[in-house]
Amino acid sequence: MGGDKTKIILSITPPLLIIILLFYGGIFYGLVQSLGYQPAIGKYEINFDAYYNILFSERYAKLFWTGLALNLWVSFVSTFLAAVLALFAALAIRKTFFGKTVCNFIYSLNLPMPHLVVAVGIIFVFSQSGLLARMLAQLNIISSPGDFPVLVKDKYGVGIILAYIWKESAFFFIILMSVLQSLGENFEELAQSLGANRWQRFRYVILPLVMPSLFSASIIVFAFSFGAYEVPALLGVIYPQMLPVMAFEFFLNPDLNARSEGMALSIIIALIVMILVIIYFWLTQTRIRKD
Amino acid sequence: MTEVNIVNLIKNFSGMTRPAVDNISINIQNGELIALLGPSGCGKTTILKMITGLLTPDNGDILLDNQSILSVPTEKRNVVMVFQNYLLFPYMNVNENVGFSLKMKGDDPKVINKRVQEMLELVKLPDIGERRPKQLSGGQQQRVALARALIANPRLLLLDEPLSNLDAHLRDEMRELITSIQKKLGVTCMFVTHDQEEAVLLADKIALIFDGKLQNFAEPKEFYEKPINVSAAKFFGGVNFIELNKNTNYFDSSIGKIISNQKNVDELHSKCIATIRPENIKISRENIYQDNFFKGKIKSVIFSGTHTRYKIVINNLNLECSLQSLGIQNINKEDEVFVNLPKDKIWIMND
Ligand SMILES: Nc1ncnc2c1ncn2[C@@H]1O[C@H](COP(=O)(O)OP(=O)(O)OP(=O)(O)O)[C@@H](O)[C@H]1O
Numbered sequence A: 001m002g003g004d005k006t007k008i009i010l011s012i013t014p015p016l017l018i019i020i021l022l023f024y025g026g027i028f029y030g031l032v033q034s035l036g037y038q039p040a041i042g043k044y045e046i047n048f049d050a051y052y053n054i055l056f057s058e059r060y061a062k063l064f065w066t067g068l069a070l071n072l073w074v075s076f077v078s079t080f081l082a083a084v085l086a087l088f089a090a091l092a093i094r095k096t097f098f099g100k101t102v103c104n105f106i107y108s109l110n111l112p113m114p115h116l117v118v119a120v121g122i123i124f125v126f127s128q129s130g131l132l133a134r135m136l137a138q139l140n141i142i143s144s145p146g147d148f149p150v151l152v153k154d155k156y157g158v159g160i161i162l163a164y165i166w167k168e169s170a171f172f173f174i175i176l177m178s179v180l181q182s183l184g185e186n187f188e189e190l191a192q193s194l195g196a197n198r199w200q201r202f203r204y205v206i207l208p209l210v211m212p213s214l215f216s217a218s219i220i221v222f223a224f225s226f227g228a229y230e231v232p233a234l235l236g237v238i239y240p241q242m243l244p245v246m247a248f249e250f251f252l253n254p255d256l257n258a259r260s261e262g263m264a265l266s267i268i269i270a271l272i273v274m275i276l277v278i279i280y281f282w283l284t285q286t287r288i289r290k291d
Numbered sequence B: 001m002t003e004v005n006i007v008n009l010i011k012n013f014s015g016m017t018r019p020a021v022d023n024i025s026i027n028i029q030n031g032e033l034i035a036l037l038g039p040s041g042c043g044k045t046t047i048l049k050m051i052t053g054l055l056t057p058d059n060g061d062i063l064l065d066n067q068s069i070l071s072v073p074t075e076k077r078n079v080v081m082v083f084q085n086y087l088l089f090p091y092m093n094v095n096e097n098v099g100f101s102l103k104m105k106g107d108d109p110k111v112i113n114k115r116v117q118e119m120l121e122l123v124k125l126p127d128i129g130e131r132r133p134k135q136l137s138g139g140q141q142q143r144v145a146l147a148r149a150l151i152a153n154p155r156l157l158l159l160d161e162p163l164s165n166l167d168a169h170l171r172d173e174m175r176e177l178i179t180s181i182q183k184k185l186g187v188t189c190m191f192v193t194h195d196q197e198e199a200v201l202l203a204d205k206i207a208l209i210f211d212g213k214l215q216n217f218a219e220p221k222e223f224y225e226k227p228i229n230v231s232a233a234k235f236f237g238g239v240n241f242i243e244l245n246k247n248t249n250y251f252d253s254s255i256g257k258i259i260s261n262q263k264n265v266d267e268l269h270s271k272c273i274a275t276i277r278p279e280n281i282k283i284s285r286e287n288i289y290q291d292n293f294f295k296g297k298i299k300s301v302i303f304s305g306t307h308t309r310y311k312i313v314i315n316n317l318n319l320e321c322s323l324q325s326l327g328i329q330n331i332n333k334e335d336e337v338f339v340n341l342p343k344d345k346i347w348i349m350n351d
């Protein structure tokens, strides 16, 4: 027995080491850079200047805090709406064979589609020169495509939110369908025979049953949309700018001194996501303990 | 407190060659406990679901106190079904589970609390209100499910396989609890089982169903003494069957003439089948019988405590006989014996 264990540990150690080195090594290197340690340009001293600059300096603070607000707004709204949309879609079509097939097909196609493609699609459909604007103008619902509201590259991130909803609702949908499938209809039938009407069955049976999976999926989606770069880069505006885009621009900056700020910002983004995840676990843990 | 009339109920499912429920009619008196008995797939759950309204019948009617309920939606029928796997809401504690239907009605929380406590006492679980379903044993879960079903005074209580998930010793306890509560509250109740012993022990009357068709609806005793056909007899442990040809006042068979004093002889076809329960057959070394006696040979003797079982062959016909072990005669394998089929115990049926 003991020999087996040693063998297993020995055999998984090399790949494990590589993973740890690559992954945590990268993070460690980033962390060190964010603290101003950049031997390449002759900087060896450790300080928090980059963090201070991002959070409080006249140059970056306003950009950072508006960016953070936009980030939170976009991630919360898109995650919430994608979850709600997927929930209603899943509930509406789960009992119809046709609806199930069609929705499954659309969403399954959607899932592997790169975010970049979705972003381009959003521009194609929702921009002022897009399909929708031209169609509405053609139908005389608006007088010219220019009257179409600014939904893409707008300061409230509507285009970004639309792209995330479109993409992330597929993820929610597939999770929800499998949860609903495994739950079956017995709980609802039971509740119905106990006198629960349609709304009460949704409120007191379906919602609490799917909530745990919906919540976990939301955390994943939220964390992803909070840190993702390509959709806001394509569909966002210069100001306010979402944090991942801001971080990336620091890296593109030919001035190597901006590297530290870029790294500091990336680490701040990672920290915020981590704190949110910890809060989530803390909340669910206390809920379980209360149970 | 409800009288139930199920009239010519039919349900078809696509993909099935026969109706899942085929023209079933059952009348249940107020306060009766009825068993729907039959093998797996015979349509028992489908019948319960039609009564709750979760399925719509293709034909027929369901009446509670002489009023059709087919147009009433499930949630307004006040017909409560307890599912086989209890289905306690995992995110609610026992109190919330039991109080569910009153909450749906919008009752005052104080009233709900009081009723919940009463119900938990009724099922003999007064102190577990704060627990989660996960923290309960199977038997406790079953009782909570029962309390949850009974709290709103249902007009009709439906139990789907209430005992099949329980251990043997819990089953006895639960069976007694169900009957005592059912009689105490006087609630009309219908339960589903595939176990004839369970049906006999619990039910006032049994509806025996094969392949969606009602075979017989009668008191348990009748299924033993006067089965409607061979399959019904076999389902209740019948093993002795003798093919007969009807004559004016006797029956011919491969072992000879058989007489019966059955009343409904006129209803029997010219070819019919006699059955007799093993415990009603008599055997003896000497011929001490008046009629329906035959010479046979003992093929095997199996002692099983209180009873001893004999396999007898008479002219190629095999019969089983079961005698009380106490005071038994000395009869052994290969012995020649006289076998008596008492004419008041033999039952003849069409098939
Ligand atoms: N929704 C459905 N669609 C198609 N066929 C069904 C459906 N529900 C039940 N059936 C079929 O109808 C028949 C009766 O099913 P039912 O569930 O009523 O049987 P049961 O007597 O309750 O069996 P068991 O003892 O196994 O629970 C079965 O052959 C089953 O396959």
Ligand SMILES: [Mg+2]
Binding pocket: B044, B045, B046, B160
């Ligand atoms: Mg069933």
